[in-house]
Amino acid sequence: FTSVGNTGAAFTLMMLVAALEKAKSGDRILLANYSNGADAFSLKVVDEMEEIKGKLGVKGHLQSKKILDDYQKYARWRGLIEIAPASTRPKMEVPSTSALRRERSKILSLYGTKCKNCGYPQYPPQRVCTKCHVKDSFEPYRFADKRARLFTFAGDFLAETPHPPLIVGILDFEGGGRIKCLVADANMKELQIGMPMRMTFRKLYTTEGIQHYFWKAAP
Structure with missing residues (x-):
């Protein structure tokens, strides 16, 4: 407690x-x-x-928790302070509840596919293998518990976020597979190409009462 x-x-x-x-x-x-x-x-x-x-x-x-060094950061993350909207960005789309249910294994459990022909994992699920080009020959493959390394990353200073910049990274998973996702619990100055990363399940945003969750990468 x-x-x-x-x-x-x-x-x-x-x-x-x-x-x-x-x-x-x-x-x-x-x-x-x-x-x-x-x-x-x-x-x-x-x-x-x-x-x-x-x-x-x-x-x-x-x-692995991070200690916030000032109250303003806490207030922004908790939604107690209104963040100025990014005028250069289009309005965020409302997630479809039916689509969330239909694709829940891909979104909530981070399931991709693994080619039965060449064994190469890929996310999101594909119909055609990106490596050997065989069609409709896959089995489910879970990425959530796989370790990964940071291939590259960038900081977006125009995105609406309580703690700019919004860091976007590309990860290469051990055993194969690559994903583009947001990076959490990290400072851009501390990130390095090739550093080990893990996947962590996080809340992204709330729109019109719908909670939207997905996976982020964390050191």
């Missing part, structure tokens, strides 16, 4: 994840919460937990 504050309904599950990060196969975990009623669960850690060891998890996210 002293590290992340009150996260509401997610707090109990976050505590469970934090406990599982330190648990060993065969351990028992008592999970309890209360609010408008109470629940208690006795959970046993199974051998399969070892397969997901090494993930960033709660501990890793806490260690």
